[in-house]
Amino acid sequence: MDPKLTEVSQLFERFKAAITRKDYDSCTELLSHLKVLLTSFRSLPPLFENTPNSIHELTLARDIYEHAVLLSVKIEDQDAFERDFFQLKPYYTDAGSRLPPSPNEYMILGLNLLRLLVQNRIAEFHTELELLSSTALENPCIKHAVELEQSFMEGAYNRVLSAKQNVPNETYGYFMDLLAKTVRDEIAGCSEKAYDYLSLKDARQMLLYTSDKELLQYIEEEHPEWETKNGSVFFQKAKESVPCKEIPSLQLINQTLSYARELERIV
């Protein structure tokens, strides 16, 4: 066996051991080292050269990246998740035909969908969805994400929040927590537009909080421009800040005059 491959495999074993130990710091370090080592394999994307060990190398690299994605969820690092997921993706899409399917594939794809939902990147969410096959859509992990999105769009926010109870995989928990906040932001944005003011009680119900304290804390952190007095929340300030657009009359007049002048010159 290729010595380099052996080295990677050994390092990977140590990495997996570290994960089970929950020693995340050394995990990150090992992972970075692994990635650097992977760059020297010419069979990996984007080159995809045919080497004798290519299948083996590809499978190993895919494993490494899958673990990297899961690790990023565990250490709650969204950026790392995105990075690792994108690097993993070619193994599913481009090399998928050459490799045995990975058991974690749908789980990870579902996680990614969830992440997009959390980050409120709906357009990208649908792009990803379009790329999936119909069998993939049947998978519970994917289905879960799709249903969440539908509820989210309908405005059935309570269903979104309650979906936290029946996640298909324990790794989903992190994103489900984040999703709650996304939902609240959405609601807050709508209320701002819809109402001039709301009583604290209504606001609490609207934002799905259980106590006024939580609500006030949320307002303080996320929407300092809201005003709370006399037991009500006022959204007036936020509205005023939107400047009213002026008609560029002077510019239009100038333009028209110059057209007229040009017309006169036409010979």
Place this chain on the structure above:
Amino acid sequence: MAATMVSSAGGLLAMLNESHPSLKLHALSNLNSFVDQFWPEISTSVPIIPLVRESDFLSDGEMELNDGNPCNRESLYEDEEFDQHQRQLAALLVSKVFYYLGELNDSLSYALGAGSLFDVSDDSDYVHTLLAKAIDEYASIKSKAAESNDEAANVDPRLEAIVERMLDKCITDGKYQQAMGIAIECRRLDKLEEAITRSDNIHGTLSYCINVSHSFVNRREYRREVLRLLVKVYQKLPSPDYLSICQCLMFLDEPEGVVSILEKLLRSENKDDALLAFQVAFDLVENEHQAFLLNVRDHLPVPKSLPSESTESAPAQNESTAAAEDVQMTDGTPASNANVRETDPKEVSYAERLNKIRGILSGETSIQLTLQFLYSHNKSDLLILKTIKQSVEMRNSVCHSATIYANAIMHAGTTVDTFLRENLDWLSRATNWAKFSATAGLGVIHRGHLQQGRSLMAPYLPQGGSAGGGSPYSEGGALYALGLIHANHGEGIKQFLRDSLRSTTVEVLNFQVIQHGACLGLGLAALGTADEDIYDDIKNVLYTDNAVAGEAAGISMGLLMVGTASEKAGEMLAYAHETQHEKIIRGLALGIALTVYGREEEADTLIEQMTRDQDPILRYGGMYALALAYSGTANNKAIRQLLHFAVSDVSDDVRRTAVLALGFVLYSEPEQTPRIVSLLSESYNPHVRYGAALAVGISCAGTGLSEAISLLEPLTSDVVDFVRQGALIAMAMVMVQINEANDSRVGTFRRQLEKIILDKHEDTMSKMGAILASGILDAGGRNMTIKLLSKTKHDKITAVVGLAVFSQFWYWYPLIYFISLSFSPTALIGLNYDLKVPKFEFLSHAKPSLFEYPKPTTVPTATSAVKLPTAVLSTSAKAKARAKKEAEQKEKVNNEKTEAAGKGKSSSEKEGDSMQVDTPQEKKAEPEPSFELLTNPARVVPAQEKFIRFLEDSRYVPVKSAPSGFVLLRDLRPNEPEVLSLTDAPSSTQSPAGGSTTGQQGSASAMAVDEEPQPPAPFEYTS
């Protein structure tokens, strides 16, 4: 197994955000190789690409684009571990992305940041595009720096490096022309020199370079620098091309250089070198730069001893005596008076050669030869004139004088005044100014008759002291005529004209008419000499503030100072503001314009001053100034300015002139003009349409350009009479020397002219245009064309000035004669060592019918209601005796024809045939040969030039293979006796086939011409 392909660059882009530097590097280098495929994906992520420092950018354009995520990039590039290589790689990647996005400026600035990673030898679209962009950028920076005279132009050294790398690559690859082009464009004369000296065919590259510098280098100063460099390179060569060097030196106005070269050649033992020197001299003369030529001549040493009958070998003796006579004739030097026995044969031949070259440089040799050629090959069709004369109403003085103009133009330089002699009665109807122009017309006809010009005009000239002999109008006209005869070669006549001008005082009746003529004549004779004394004389005339004389004085001052850009212009401008007379202002305006001829940017202040003036006449002069300062440069700025005035000025005169001026600016690229003025030619304003017509006429003169004809065609039937006039004249200028076989529209046009002239109800204006057009169409006995550029692409200053003043005929008809200055003979005249014309044949590799003379016109049938079949006559008579005889013949034919009228076409054609001397009909029957043998000297029209070949086994070999003009011939068999075909003695009898006109000419000259350029007897036509 099919290779797996990546479908997205997402993974690599994600890798860029990894913290480990080697991962970033890996991602970058991979992205770099996949950018061609994935640039849309990458472009959205440009902000995250780690980049070079901002100070490295040329422009700040990209900042806007990246505003979305600036902090990301900042943080990454400031990473110190991001080494140089990685930065460059990133820059290259971003550059490629911007290239695909079409943002070339940004792309270039990043490519510069990529340093050596940007590989100029790469053969991809990206590299090609960016290189072009880089060179453009560099060139524009350099030229901007040069224009602002800012030596320390802060050119990005990296940009410079790229351009230099490119230049070096071109040179090593052997693409010298590209290298030279880039070097010239970028003002890198050092590189230019390198490219030239390293090229494998130095002569070829040099001549290419000269062409390029004339057609593409816009700034005069810079062009001079390039040419200076070229001269330097030329001189370093082991076998210099003296012809080209001298052309360059002429442009640089360095007569000393030319003189030293000529001297060297003349001193040489080899006869061929002397021939070369003669050829150089002829080529210089062709450019008509009088002041320069005079300078060269004055710098040449005066021959110390004159050749005499030496006791050398017999042929040498003959030659030298022949030459001596020749010199005496041309130069007036007392050459054969020497009884001194010369001992040193070298000195003898040197002195003799010096004399010859002085003769050539003074222009006299070429003028004389041209005169002989035009005389002997005159093919003008008197019948056309006759038709015009008959159809024009007697009392209509405009058409009457137009006919006189047409006659003069038709016979310009041929010395054939048969028509005038035959119609003395008719001519005598010309009174006052018509008389002035009739007399001046003689000057056009005898143009170049330097020796006898004065005696020719003697009967009309003012007689010293005894005023009242002749009419002041004919006296003034005669002075003007003298100017026309001696145009640009006025050495001999200047003094006489000056005296006449001075002696014409206020007491003389109609003194202003004589002054008018004298001023014009003096201006013409002393064209471009900037002679201070003459200037003062003319200024005195101007200050008498007489409208008629002042106008001519203004123009004359301009003629005198052509192209000098002297401060006299300020003086003239001041007077133009002072005077009340519009005529004087107009004359001065044109004069001022003439002074800045060819000065390009130097003239900008003056142009600015004139075009901003309140007075429309001065603005009108400003248009001419623009036209002349930028004549033939096709300078974009000038064109833009002219177009602006053409549509925005309030005065119709200014607008008309602005459009017309376009013709002058664009004459070096005639194909452009129809396109540029096509919109203007459809203007609602007739003045603009008129201007457009003349602009096309001027710039496309003599080209027969199809687009030009298509543009002019509708204008010839315009609703406004003066537009028709302009269009007809312009059309004639375009079609001069084009025959029907070349473009069928020529025939249509000729018939249209005839119709207009015969039509009783036609407006006088367009009728006059038609008459003039028929004159121009057959200019100079059908042997002249209008040429504004010499063969070496130099401006012909006389021609341009002539056309500029000619275009003034709108205001003053006598100025029509200035068009004769722009005529140049279309001939190949081969000369031997003695500057004689030996009999010598060469080949025109085209069907003879393509370039033959137009068929003589048919006799118009008296009963014109029915188109009768007409007989073809040979009516190209040349001598009066011949013409007389022909008149009888014609009568006969007329009789015959009335008989034959009923019989139908075939019979009458037969009749015509029997009359023919040279039977073209018979020739037509057999298939036309694909080539034609021409005999020296021969008419070679411009379009024909590319078909001219010299025969290989010929006795004479040309020094330079030019298809037209004067060509010196090397005699390979010097011991055989030479047969000369153009001599001063009655030539045609000596050489059996003297010229292409066979029997006819022979008989004609045998009958009538005893001594060819003898002054014809004066005739009187006093009313």
